Amino acid sequence: MPARVISGKQVAAEIRQALSGRVQALRARGVVPGLGVILVGDDPASHSYVKSKERACQELALHSVVRRMPATAGQHEVIAQVEAFNRDPAIHGILVQLPLPDHIDEQAVILAIRPEKDVDGFHPVNVGNLHIGSRCFIPCTPAGVMELIERSGFELKGTHAVVVGRSNIVGKPVAMLLLSRHATVTMCHSRTRDLPAVTRTADVLVAAVGKAELIKGDWIKPGAVVIDVGVNRLGDRLVGDVDFASASPVAGFITPVPGGVGPMTITMLIKNSIEAAERILG
Ligand SMILES: NC(=O)c1ccc[n+]([C@@H]2O[C@H](COP(=O)([O-])OP(=O)(O)OC[C@H]3O[C@@H](n4cnc5c(N)ncnc54)[C@H](OP(=O)(O)O)[C@@H]3O)[C@@H](O)[C@H]2O)c1
Numbered sequence: 284m285p286a287r288v289i290s291g292k293q294v295a296a297e298i299r300q301a302l303s304g305r306v307q308a309l310r311a312r313g314v315v316p317g318l319g320v321i322l323v324g325d326d327p328a329s330h331s332y333v334k335s336k337e338r339a340c341q342e343l344a345l346h347s348v349v350r351r352m353p354a355t356a357g358q359h360e361v362i363a364q365v366e367a368f369n370r371d372p373a374i375h376g377i378l379v380q381l382p383l384p385d386h387i388d389e390q391a392v393i394l395a396i397r398p399e400k401d402v403d404g405f406h407p408v409n410v411g412n413l414h415i416g417s418r419c420f421i422p423c424t425p426a427g428v429m430e431l432i433e434r435s436g437f438e439l440k441g442t443h444a445v446v447v448g449r450s451n452i453v454g455k456p457v458a459m460l461l462l463s464r465h466a467t468v469t470m471c472h473s474r475t476r477d478l479p480a481v482t483r484t485a486d487v488l489v490a491a492v493g494k495a496e497l498i499k500g501d502w503i504k505p506g507a508v509v510i511d512v513g514v515n516r517l518g519d520r521l522v523g524d525v526d527f528a529s530a531s532p533v534a535g536f537i538t539p540v541p542g543g544v545g546p547m548t549i550t551m552l553i554k555n556s557i558e559a560a561e562r563i564l565g
Contacts, residue, residue: 286532286533287536288531288536288539289537289538289543291427291544292546295546298547299343302553303343306343314563315344315345315373316345316346316556316557316559317556317560318340318377319348319371319400320379321365321379322380323384324384337349339553340556345553346373352364362392378403379392379393402423402556403423403552404423420559421460421551422452423547424452425460426547432510437535439466440465442466442467442487443467443469444458444469444487444488444489446470447478447524448491450491453512455470461487466486478502485503488503490524494524496522496524496525497524503530508537509530512524513525514545522540525540
């Protein structure tokens with residue numbers, strides 16, 4: 284039987300519906316959740332992501348401010364803008380669109396964000412709190428991955444989850460979140476020996492690699508939940524890290540690319556921004 288396709292588009296729409304109620308409740312108490320975005324340079328992909336974030340804010344009636352800075356902006360100027368958002372009571376969440384130009388130290392900029400406004404969840408305080416299981420902002424893509432798994436109705440407790448990719452923004456936080464839901468977690472990376480042998484043992488497989496269609500159907504355990512984070516251009520098509528055609532007859536659940544994890548990421552950013560505003564009200 285072919286896998287059930289988990290539509291991130293549909294799940295994101297359901298979550299946004301629920302979030303709109305939370306925005307209305309905040310507005311009734313005189314608070315409009317605000318997101319401040321800093322975009323440095325001319326990277327077309329970054330500009331397009333920021334546009335989508337602005338659109339999502341508009342759709343949900345959030346206040347959003349985008350500060351566009353030239354690629355030549357100095358690190359001190361970017362940090363000064365972060366600090367201005369830190370002080371601004373109308374801005375509850377701050378996002379610095381990555382990557383930053385090479386002459387800027389990303390970690391220094393992230394460190395300047397007040398952790399309670401760090402809606403991307405990249406500040407070391409939020410990263411540390413995620414690891415020790417304390418309240419934190421969960422990075423948006425990993426949070427989206429977890430929502431998709433949970434809404435598939437799959438019970439994670441006691442299962443074997445394999446995460447391919449160990450980046451700070453996707454692989455590592457996804458692994459911590461799976462562990463916190465009592466999965467037994469294996470992390471794989473570019474030096475993992477015999478990757479297909481490891482992925483074949485996965486009840487849940489999360490692919491966050493950035494290599495077009497790396498993971499084939501015969502790398503997948505029959506019935507597994509397969510979450511494909513990858514976004515890769517293959518000719519004129521966008522494809523994931525999983526070869527959907529060979530994987531979907533084997534998997535139990537699978538996310539498509541596009542329309543899987545992608546729509547969840549911005550939705551989770553909006554959710555974190557709303558939560559940041561709610562926390563201020565207590
Ligand atoms: N949908 C979304 O909203 C969203 C958000 C973020 C990212 N993405 C996509 O997700 C993918 C991963 O993003 P990322 O930022 O995590 O990438 P990244 O920082 O480049 O990390 C890639 C990871 O994959 C591992 N890797 C590379 N080649 C491998 C191979 N042949 N076998 C096993 N592991 C391998 C790397 O191992 P080493 O550590 O050993 O180098 C690294 O840990 C990209 O396609 C990106 O575009 C999508």
